[in-house]
Amino acid sequence: MRPLLQVENIAKFYGARIGCTDVSFDLYPGEVMGIVGESGSGKSTLLNCLAGHLTPDHGAVRFDTRAEGLRDTITMSEPERRMLGRTDWAFVHQHARDGLRMNVSAGGNVGERLMAVNARHYGDIRAEAIDWLGRVEITEDRIDDRPTAFSGGMQQRLQIARNLVTGPRLVFMDEPTGGLDVSVQARLLDLLRGLVREMNLSAIIVTHDLAVVRLLADRLMVMKDGHVIETGLTDQVLDDPQHAYTQLLVSSVLQV
Amino acid sequence: MSDYNFAYLDEQTKRMIRRAILKGLAIPGYQVPFASREMPMPYGWGTGGVQVSAAVLTPDDTFKVIDQGADDTTNAVSIRRFFQKTAGVAVTEATAEASVIQTRHRIPEQDLRADQILVYQVPIPEPLRFLEPSEVETRKMHALEEYGLMHVKLYEDISQHGDIATAYAYPVKVEGRYVMDPSPIPKFDNPKLEMAGIQLFGAGREQRIYAIPPYTQVVSLDFDDYPFQPTKADHACDLCGAEESYLDELIMDDAGGRMFMCSDTDYCATRRKQGHVGAQGVPYKEDAA
Numbered sequence: 001m002r003p004l005l006q007v008e009n010i011a012k013f014y015g016a017r018i019g020c021t022d023v024s025f026d027l028y029p030g031e032v033m034g035i036v037g038e039s040g041s042g043k044s045t046l047l048n049c050l051a052g053h054l055t056p057d058h059g060a061v062r063f064d065t066r067a068e069g070l071r072d073t074i075t076m077s078e079p080e081r082r083m084l085g086r087t088d089w090a091f092v093h094q095h096a097r098d099g100l101r102m103n104v105s106a107g108g109n110v111g112e113r114l115m116a117v118n119a120r121h122y123g124d125i126r127a128e129a130i131d132w133l134g135r136v137e138i139t140e141d142r143i144d145d146r147p148t149a150f151s152g153g154m155q156q157r158l159q160i161a162r163n164l165v166t167g168p169r170l171v172f173m174d175e176p177t178g179g180l181d182v183s184v185q186a187r188l189l190d191l192l193r194g195l196v197r198e199m200n201l202s203a204i205i206v207t208h209d210l211a212v213v214r215l216l217a218d219r220l221m222v223m224k225d226g227h228v229i230e231t232g233l234t235d236q237v238l239d240d241p242q243h244a245y246t247q248l249l250v251s252s253v254l255q256v
Numbered sequence: 257m258s259d260y261n262f263a264y265l266d267e268q269t270k271r272m273i274r275r276a277i278l279k280g281l282a283i284p285g286y287q288v289p290f291a292s293r294e295m296p297m298p299y300g301w302g303t304g305g306v307q308v309s310a311a312v313l314t315p316d317d318t319f320k321v322i323d324q325g326a327d328d329t330t331n332a333v334s335i336r337r338f339f340q341k342t343a344g345v346a347v348t349e350a351t352a353e354a355s356v357i358q359t360r361h362r363i364p365e366q367d368l369r370a371d372q373i374l375v376y377q378v379p380i381p382e383p384l385r386f387l388e389p390s391e392v393e394t395r396k397m398h399a400l401e402e403y404g405l406m407h408v409k410l411y412e413d414i415s416q417h418g419d420i421a422t423a424y425a426y427p428v429k430v431e432g433r434y435v436m437d438p439s440p441i442p443k444f445d446n447p448k449l450e451m452a453g454i455q456l457f458g459a460g461r462e463q464r465i466y467a468i469p470p471y472t473q474v475v476s477l478d479f480d481d482y483p484f485q486p487t488k489a490d491h492a493c494d495l496c497g498a499e500e501s502y503l504d505e506l507i508m509d510d511a512g513g514r515m516f517m518c519s520d521t522d523y524c525a526t527r528r529k530q531g532h533v534g535a536q537g538v539p540y541k542e543d544a545a
Binding site: 078079082086101104105107108111112113115116117118120121122123125126143144 | 387400402404405407408411412414415416479480481482
């Protein structure tokens with residue numbers, strides 16, 4: 001089976017400081033990979049390098065494009081990379097307002113990616129938007145409301161709808177449940193798990209919340225100070241942590 | 257007259273502006289940055305248009321200025337006088353006699369010829385501005401032809417008003433490449449953007465010049481199921497009876513009295529001279545004004 005994403009020796013430095021270094025892994029279609037670590041461990045830097053928001057100093061990120069097979073997204077031209085960014089890739093930000101247009105209605109937000117790939121039929125765009133709002137449990141009568149009128153959880157669900165509407169194959173998520181209360185988190189996770197399975201999505205999820213990766217991720221990568229210190233199947237890493245830091249991380253979770 | 261260089265601006269500045277104009281003509285619809293000068297009028301009064309006019313005027317030109325179609329509003333009169341004083345060029349109110357026409361928010365009803373230049377005053381040249389505040393990002397979007405966002409604006413119109421409610425500054429795609437703001441002309445005028453004359457757009461505060469060469473394809477953006485429609489008030493001109501011209505609505509009293517009249521004053525006056533009379537009009541008399 002051919003990997004969907006092949007990451008090889010990615011490194012990003014901020015001057016003399018390390019952002020992340022020596023990161024390599026393969027991601028296969030339908031697989032969900034979690035990246036955990038404390039604040040400042042380089043997980044967001046890594047995610048931004050993979051998604052093309054930052055240019056890494058070394059390494060290669062090869063994506064299995066529909067047309068030409070594995071291509072290095074770092075050396076490909078900017079138009080091609082941005083095209084991937086609005087078709088085969090999706091990026092879910094921690095703060096919904098970073099990923100949404102707050103002064104455009106919910107329907108317009110969902111429709112933007114369709115219009116970006118040349119959908120020019122209002123009725124079709126609208127129908128697709130209604131369908132996707134339904135899938136993320138936003139009722140149809142909210143389609144013309146702006147995201148500013150939505151709760152935090154709804155904004156996050158809207159952001160997910162907006163990203164998945166073009167049927168991407170790879171989703172990058174940066175703390176998708178950050179800042180939401182636990183019951184809303186639980187529903188969002190449920191929804192994400194359903195969508196990932198149903199659409200056979202591959203995803204890379206950055207989080208510091210171990211419960212999120214336990215639920216969603218097949219594989220786990222633990223980062224500290226810019227290095228990957230442990231990788232493995234999620235349950236294996238969480239139930240039998242080998243590295244001292246991972247042991248600390250797992251034992252730090254509050255039990256209620 | 258001798259106190260000013262011809263057409264107010266110094267020769268080096270005019271040269272710089274002409275370069276920007278030529279580049280604009282070479283890349284239809286592309287916004288060319290230029291070093292806009294301070295002009296003796298406030299921003300928003302047509303500083304961009306005035307600089308472009310100053311750069312294209314020659315002593316043999318005949319100059320006309322229209323403001324919302326009218327030749328006799330403050331803005332039109334003061335800009336016309338400005339060039340009368342600083343360039344000594346002939347001025348006219350007749351569209352057919354002018355070789356350079358500076359306009360604010362209208363295209364003359366009468367078709368322009370190949371030897372005429374239309375200069376627009378542009379407040380905000382960037383069509384994507386209200387959707388994407390970052391200039392870096394909008395330039396990138398133009399460079400990479402990422403214009404999906406423009407349709408988001410039209411989508412919002414339909415979802416809120418049931419139809420494309422944008423009535424002026426209606427975005428167009430020029431020669432299949434650049435999306436352009438045609439300045440705040442009514443969308444009624446959009447089909448006229450494909451014309452024989454040269455069209456130059458100057459934005460003074462925003463420091464941009466762009467252009468549409470003669471006979472260039474200009475397409476108004478729309479949806480397949482909501483096609484572009486040029487609109488006007490559903491009336492005939494009450495003064496000259498014209499049914500095909502763009503109309504202004506004038507409130508006459510506080511009892512619901514109103515009157516529709518051509519926004520293009522020269523067009524209206526010409527028709528009245530020819531003997532056309534509208535519903536509330538009186539026959540044209542030479543000394544009536």
